Amino acid sequence: MAISIRPYQIDDAPQMADILNEIIEIGGTTAYLSPLSAEKMKAKIAGGGERARWNIAVDENEQIIGFQWAEPHSLLPPEAASIATFVRVGVVGGGIGSKLFAVTCAQMRALGFIWINASIRSDNASGLSYYTKMGFQDWSIEPDAALSDGRIVGKTHKRYNL
Template sequence: MIHIRPAHDLDARDMAAILSQIIAIGGTTAMTGEIDSEYILGRMRTAPDASAWHVAETPEGEILGFQWIAPHDLLPPEACSIATFAKPGRQGIGIGSKLFEATKAAARVLGYRWMDANIRADNTSGLTYYQSRGFEDYGRIDRYRMADGHVVDKILKRYDLR
């Protein structure tokens, strides 16, 4: 059974560990380098009145994944950016689906009209995930240079909050 709840500061270490694991595997996120709890806490504290963070956990409290929405400098004020991360080896068990329901509700409460997902074009699982939630392609970034120098294309997907 998966439980969804708002993330809090004490979750930052586990969220950083999941994200670091995903970065180390490669191929699904444009983030590079080691992520620590201070990075997560910094992100959580940026625009706290305009963002929402949720974790998925087991009944025993093991964090299985997390999702956040936040404003982004390149988006209009009625839009937020979304990011989703599931613990490697635990994908496909409903983590993303349950997180998205909580995130959608939070986005509406925060007054957003649509969500933007910015996904590497070679991240087939991420593209499939957002497509299955109802996100639609609205743009593309060709030859995006990541912090480590790798160049990837990105697909921009949009979800209208009706």
Template structure:
């Protein structure tokens, strides 16, 4: 498995993965299909915003991105992780996080946050395994169909010595 920065040439595959996950439902807050322009922010040269992909001989298997919160909180980054729902690739998330964590420290982040749907048990377990801890809960956020689902924000303080 190779972890590398995403390139604009990767965008069609990344949007395909995202839209498959959205169509399946239940593991992302996104509910409407995304277009390629959604990922433009990762190719602007902003050192606080980046996107990595996990790739093997079969192609891109997953991605992880980091976005800065609006100033004055640009020391806190928002992370999101997505894996191809049609394959099972053990270790993709961990491999991505190792690179994202190092890049986050290099970009000056001191804390990361992830907002996960409460019904996304796999996502909650993944971020817990990576060291994130519960920070707050937004209760009963309605989906498009009106179904209320809690959103759990997890946070991780980065330690530059590790």
């Protein structure tokens, strides 16, 4: 499968919402528990500000197979960005995450960030593995972190120095 990475375009929001919603629907380990409409996805993207970057992974048919964003976060210092990555259910391999991360890292460096934080549910084995593979290291663990529905799942914070 040929994979290319490009910046987000407004017409991408419906496919992005579909990817995230499928993960939510099957009980995936994202912190998001409620489906997002395309309009809510657009609003989230617009709310990221001028230092946020959203990147899209597409296959040879221009179908979105994954996306990643990085942006400032109110719980992090100004030199740190927060990152999130989502890949379409059933699409694995081909270096989707690695290709997205390479582009995101270059963008975050150019914006003056010094490090990137990934906050991952502690029960999300694939997410923890992905960020470790990208070179992130644990810097904080919240064993009692709860989801919006009250379930305690814990949260692992990983750091990548740019």
